[in-house]
Amino acid sequence: MTPFLPFLSGQNSGDITQNDFSAWYRELFAPSVTVGILRPSDLSGYRNMPVLIRKSKHVPPSKEAVRDAMPVLFDLLSNETEPSVRVALGHFVFVYIHPYMDGNGRMGRFLMNVMMASGGYPWAVVPVERRAEYMDALEEASVNQNIIPFAEFLAGLQDG
Numbered sequence: 001m002t003p004f005l006p007f008l009s010g011q012n013s014g015d016i017t018q019n020d021f022s023a024w025y026r027e028l029f030a031p032s033v034t035v036g037i038l039r040p041s042d043l044s045g046y047r048n049m050p051v052l053i054r055k056s057k058h059v060p061p062s063k064e065a066v067r068d069a070m071p072v073l074f075d076l077l078s079n080e081t082e083p084s085v086r087v088a089l090g091h092f093v094f095v096y097i098h099p100y101m102d103g104n105g106r107m108g109r110f111l112m113n114v115m116m117a118s119g120g121y122p123w124a125v126v127p128v129e130r131r132a133e134y135m136d137a138l139e140e141a142s143v144n145q146n147i148i149p150f151a152e153f154l155a156g157l158q159d160g
Contacts, residue, residue: 014078083119
């Protein structure tokens with residue numbers, strides 16, 4: 001796995017993400033296998049069945065579409081020159097695709113922070129008290145194709 005440092009040294013964050021994303025997922029969710037929440041096979045690739053998002057009208061793409069959509073996401077991240085766009089679109093498109101059976105939100109926020117660090121922004125956490133606002137903004141982007149509230153929400157995380 002590539003060390004995190006290349007993000008801070010100017011290497012293309014999209015290329016590094018494409019190369020290392022599955023390893024990050026396995027590392028972050030290996031403890032879930034240890035305690036029996038996930039099966040080892042759940043960490044071996046993208047989901048192989050439909051998935052639904054609790055309390056959402058958004059239905060993620062089919063398992064077949066995921067295999068086509070993820071390389072497009074990584075190409076988007078590799079080719080986008082504006083860091084703030086990589087932050088918002090990287091997070092949104094990832095959770096829209098929902099490539100894994102579990103942990104998509106956490107991986108989306110991790111990806112968001114990787115893109116933030118690569119763009120020189122500080123890492124951000126979605127506060128528990130703002131979770132409903134965060135989910136509403138994601139729902140607006142996913143269901144109504146309006147990403148503006150989501151982008152504004154992310155920008156507001158930087159304001160404190």
